Amino acid sequence: MAFEILEPGLATTVQDRGRFGYYNVGIPQSGAMDELSAEMANALAGNTPAEAVLECTYMGPRFRTDMDAVIAVTGAPVDVKVNGRVRAQWSRLELAAGDEVSFGILQGGTRFYIGVRGGIDVPVVLGSRSTYGLGGIGGFAGRPLRAGDLVPVGGGAGALGGQEPRQEIDDGLRPRFEKEISVRVMPGLYDHRLTEQGMETLLGATWTLTPVADRTGLRYSGPEMEWRPRQQPFGAGSDPSNIVDAGYAVGSIQIPGGKEPIVLHRDAVSGGGYAMVATVISADMDLLARSAPGTRTRFRPVGMEEALAARHERRALLAQLWGTGT
Amino acid sequence: MTTAAAGPGARYTWGGDEFLFVEIDEAMSLAANFRSNAMASLLAADHVDGVSDICPANASLLIRFDPDVLPPGDLEARVRRIEEAVARTAHPTLETRVVEVPVWYNDPYTNETAARFRANHQRPEGTDLEFAAAENGLSSVDEFIQRHHGSPWLVSMVGFVAGLPFMFQIVPQEQQLEVPKYLSPRTDTPALTVGHGGCFACIYSVRGAGGYQMFGIAAAPIFDPAQSLPDFKDFMVFFRPGDIVKFRPVDEAGYRQIQGEVEAGTFRYRQAPVQFDLERALDDPAGYNREILERLNGV
Numbered sequence: 001m002a003f004e005i006l007e008p009g010l011a012t013t014v015q016d017r018g019r020f021g022y023y024n025v026g027i028p029q030s031g032a033m034d035e036l037s038a039e040m041a042n043a044l045a046g047n048t049p050a051e052a053v054l055e056c057t058y059m060g061p062r063f064r065t066d067m068d069a070v071i072a073v074t075g076a077p078v079d080v081k082v083n084g085r086v087r088a089q090w091s092r093l094e095l096a097a098g099d100e101v102s103f104g105i106l107q108g109g110t111r112f113y114i115g116v117r118g119g120i121d122v123p124v125v126l127g128s129r130s131t132y133g134l135g136g137i138g139g140f141a142g143r144p145l146r147a148g149d150l151v152p153v154g155g156g157a158g159a160l161g162g163q164e165p166r167q168e169i170d171d172g173l174r175p176r177f178e179k180e181i182s183v184r185v186m187p188g189l190y191d192h193r194l195t196e197q198g199m200e201t202l203l204g205a206t207w208t209l210t211p212v213a214d215r216t217g218l219r220y221s222g223p224e225m226e227w228r229p230r231q232q233p234f235g236a237g238s239d240p241s242n243i244v245d246a247g248y249a250v251g252s253i254q255i256p257g258g259k260e261p262i263v264l265h266r267d268a269v270s271g272g273g274y275a276m277v278a279t280v281i282s283a284d285m286d287l288l289a290r291s292a293p294g295t296r297t298r299f300r301p302v303g304m305e306e307a308l309a310a311r312h313e314r315r316a317l318l319a320q321l322w323g324t325g326t
Numbered sequence: 327m328t329t330a331a332a333g334p335g336a337r338y339t340w341g342g343d344e345f346l347f348v349e350i351d352e353a354m355s356l357a358a359n360f361r362s363n364a365m366a367s368l369l370a371a372d373h374v375d376g377v378s379d380i381c382p383a384n385a386s387l388l389i390r391f392d393p394d395v396l397p398p399g400d401l402e403a404r405v406r407r408i409e410e411a412v413a414r415t416a417h418p419t420l421e422t423r424v425v426e427v428p429v430w431y432n433d434p435y436t437n438e439t440a441a442r443f444r445a446n447h448q449r450p451e452g453t454d455l456e457f458a459a460a461e462n463g464l465s466s467v468d469e470f471i472q473r474h475h476g477s478p479w480l481v482s483m484v485g486f487v488a489g490l491p492f493m494f495q496i497v498p499q500e501q502q503l504e505v506p507k508y509l510s511p512r513t514d515t516p517a518l519t520v521g522h523g524g525c526f527a528c529i530y531s532v533r534g535a536g537g538y539q540m541f542g543i544a545a546a547p548i549f550d551p552a553q554s555l556p557d558f559k560d561f562m563v564f565f566r567p568g569d570i571v572k573f574r575p576v577d578e579a580g581y582r583q584i585q586g587e588v589e590a591g592t593f594r595y596r597q598a599p600v601q602f603d604l605e606r607a608l609d610d611p612a613g614y615n616r617e618i619l620e621r622l623n624g625v
Contacts, residue, residue, distance in 0.1 A: 024380060
């Protein structure tokens with residue numbers, strides 16, 4: 001039971017909901033960047049939210065299945081082809097053994113997801129099947145897929161038991177892949193190190209996502225920001241954007257040298273010596289994952305209460321997806 | 327040195343809705359690091375529902391939590407109580423271990439890499455070691471290397487990437503080796519490079535980008551995802567915050583011999599348990615360091 005990879009795509013990795021509890025030794029959570037799209041792929045395939053999926057970046061793979069399979073493709077808009085014929089995204093697709101799946105050119109966004117009934121069945125490492133490429137652990141041999149790989153698919157009948165999975169995701173539930181987004185952030189951490197004007201610039205300017213954006217972090221271009229001058233504390237390094245190396249919150253925004261803010265994402269480096277000045281709230285991390293380079297982005301400040309309300313709203317959406325009351 | 331206190335109360339701030347950040351001190355010191363580790367240990371021992379990651383760093387502490395399980399205010403109150411308990415500790419000690427790490431200083435691998443990235447460096451000619459010696463007012467590379475392995479280092483933080491230890495030398499501040507980072511980071515650093523940035527040493531656990539000066543190469547792995555060596559039987563990451571590291575210089579022959587042991591799957595780090603006493607370390611670093619290193623004798 002496997003997918004034979006004929007062409008690997010640009011950066012196709014196995015991801016699930018992530019690996020928690022090892023950030024203190026520098027191993028990040030990993031997991032699907034766009035969690036909602038990944039969960040929708042699982043829901044369509046008839047899995048639980050926990051099964052591993054394939055995350056495809058910019059350019060998808062071409063693969064052949066050696067068994068009958070149920071798959072679904074969600075996330076960034078792309079043509080899905082089975083044996084060369086275009087099939088629907090956001091819907092359940094039945095494959096016969098020998099069928100070949102390929103993809104067209106991405107029409108927006110950055111990542112799309114392939115869910116398969118039974119899940120991608122690579123070994124669980126430290127509690128997760130997610131790929132952490134820098135550390136070479138998890139996923140398929142700890143790395144993005146290559147041509148010739150035989151990616152194992154779980155033999156389970158589908159975790160929903162006899163329950164019939166969703167046929168498709170309603171248009172109203174699907175995430176949008178837009179060229180202009182507003183991302184909610186909580187100012188904090190070392191925000192007192194920026195000048196008042198610097199902070200106003202961060203929260204007032206429209207930022208453009210650069211091509212320097214991957215699973216570790218996303219870099220934005222825009223105006224420069226000023227740090228408050230100070231006598232640097234011992235061990236902090238000489239630039240005013242430097243601090244004594246500290247743990248980095250996932251989603252935190254750092255501004256090395258006062259230009260080109262970087263937002264850390266799910267493969268975050270766990271620490272370093274740049275002051276963080278705000279953090280993207282958990283409910284909006286998917287928005288960043290969907291952004292394509294060039295996306296115009298504003299960072300809107302919110303407090304903890306609004307962040308928690310957004311979190312609950314997101315949970316309600318997931319409950320609707322899974323048809324559960326939780 | 328009257329108390330182990332690292333200044334007044336810590337600073338609490340949120341990293342979004344899932345992270346609590348506690349800055350113990352703006353400046354690096356043994357005392358601040360000790361406090362961060364002590365708070366992390368106490369919080370871990372509580373096994374709090376809703377806390378998924380407890381990350382002690384050099385002079386701060388980062389905690390990841392699930393606000394659906396543990397309301398942010400409850401977590402902050404709990405950590406503040408722990409901070410007070412740690413501040414009340416009259417005689418802070420740490421149950422840890424001292425580990426000997428063999429290093430081939432001035433090796434061809436890091437020197438070759440340094441030569442490739444000279445455009446990123448403050449000093450276009452020479453090596454990182456020559457630059458570091460001059461920066462610290464030392465007359466020779468040999469003297470710098472002697473200072474580097476002469477006194478032990480405390481692992482003050484593990485992270486950046488999987489299993490990378492940051493280390494702070496257990497010497498008075500005026501004897502700390504300080505070297506600026508590269509002007510702009512390299513895109514390549516050999517795995518196991520012994521690096522240095524600011525007052526911190528590190529060992530790169532995996533090959534990749536890096537901005538620290540490069541002084542040598544450690545002879546044995548510190549991150550072993552396959553868990554093939556006995557030291558990694560329980561966990562793929564070797565270092566833990568609070569470990570004490572003694573670098574031992576080896577030459578090429580010594581390096582090759584250890585590489586052979588690694589390939590044969592027989593290599594083990596020389597190590598011994600030790601109770602680290604902060605006040606004694608601050609009062610008499612030289613004498614106390616000798617005492618710690620004696621624990622390695624006969625191991």
